[in-house]
Amino acid sequence: IQPLFISEKLTDKKNIPGLGDNYVLNIKDAIIQIENDLKNNCRNFLLFLIPEKKNDLDFDLSFHSKAISEIKKIYKDNVFLWADICLCSLTTHGHCCLFDEKHTINNEATLAALSKIAVTYVDAGIDGVAPSDMMDGRTNKIRESLDKYNYDLTPIMSYSSKFASNFYGPFRDAANSAPTFGNRKNYQLDYRNRNDALRASKRCAEEGADLLMVKPGLYSLDLIKPIKDQTGLMVGAYQVSGEYAGITLASENNLLKLNDAFHESLHVMKRAGAQFIITYGARKSKELGFSV
Numbered sequence: 001i002q003p004l005f006i007s008e009k010l011t012d013k014k015n016i017p018g019l020g021d022n023y024v025l026n027i028k029d030a031i032i033q034i035e036n037d038l039k040n041n042c043r044n045f046l047l048f049l050i051p052e053k054k055n056d057l058d059f060d061l062s063f064h065s066k067a068i069s070e071i072k073k074i075y076k077d078n079v080f081l082w083a084d085i086c087l088c089s090l091t092t093h094g095h096c097c098l099f100d101e102k103h104t105i106n107n108e109a110t111l112a113a114l115s116k117i118a119v120t121y122v123d124a125g126i127d128g129v130a131p132s133d134m135m136d137g138r139t140n141k142i143r144e145s146l147d148k149y150n151y152d153l154t155p156i157m158s159y160s161s162k163f164a165s166n167f168y169g170p171f172r173d174a175a176n177s178a179p180t181f182g183n184r185k186n187y188q189l190d191y192r193n194r195n196d197a198l199r200a201s202k203r204c205a206e207e208g209a210d211l212l213m214v215k216p217g218l219y220s221l222d223l224i225k226p227i228k229d230q231t232g233l234m235v236g237a238y239q240v241s242g243e244y245a246g247i248t249l250a251s252e253n254n255l256l257k258l259n260d261a262f263h264e265s266l267h268v269m270k271r272a273g274a275q276f277i278i279t280y281g282a283r284k285s286k287e288l289g290f291s292v
């Protein structure tokens with residue numbers, strides 16, 4: 001699965017330091033990118049939609065809907081589009097939630113906003129939703145809302161074991177989603193706590209997730225098999241921006257060969273049992289002879 005960053009305010013594509021041939025694109029350039037990716041047998045995408053204006057009360061999702069429907073109108077079932085569901089690129093403070101006064105998380109309001117976003121995306125034509133916010137009960141609430149609108153066949157790929165990781169740096173730069181205060185440790189998982197990480201995935205499974213994920217992928221290989229054994233669901237790995245940038249930047253400094261190192265990293269995730277992989281190099285994985 002290839003991530004794509006699509007931004008409302010860009011006229012030209014924007015470089016993302018550390019992520020090689022990944023750019024932040026406007027809708028028009030994203031459509032061209034997908035056309036090229038299809039030629040490389042890459043048809044599964046994870047969209048990160050970045051609106052121009054931020055807001056903490058009432059989210060205007062018209063840009064999001066436009067991006068999804070324009071891509072779907074052209075490529076129809078030739079592409080499978082996942083969309084990341086989160087609030088961090090929408091809010092002024094860059095957190096994945098809404099707050100009460102004194103910055104306590106308002107879980108109920110957050111879940112209502114997340115499920116509204118999910119339904120809006122499916123209305124626009126998205127094929128599957130991927131909640132990445134890590135709020136309590138989101139998978140259940142999103143499933144309930146989708147079902148209510150007769151979207152019971154739309155799959156949920158939950159970011160189920162997602163750590164408060166040091167490896168999301170290049171992404172937050174691209175998605176304009178870094179928190180303006182504090183950090184995400186109140187809602188993302190503590191990487192020292194294995195049991196909590198397993199419990200988080202089990203809980204997403206119980207709440208109705210269709211696919212589960214470990215993230216950062218290369219740093220969570222040990223969890224893939226136990227999660228699969230305990231839930232019976234498909235479990236994938238997200239090779240995150242900081243992990244991918246490590247390889248890219250080392251190769252730019254002639255310390256290793258990009259494609260060879262990337263190929264190895266894919267096989268490591270596969271060897272650990274990943275049944276799907278989200279990576280910034282997905283578009284070149286087929287040319288390297290790799291499939292999961």
Ligand code: PBG
Nearest residue numbers: 086088132167168171240241242
């Ligand atoms: C949004 C989100 C993040 C990533 C995916 N969805 C950032 C975060 O949680 O801070 C990170 C992906 C990457 O680093 O490649 N919540």
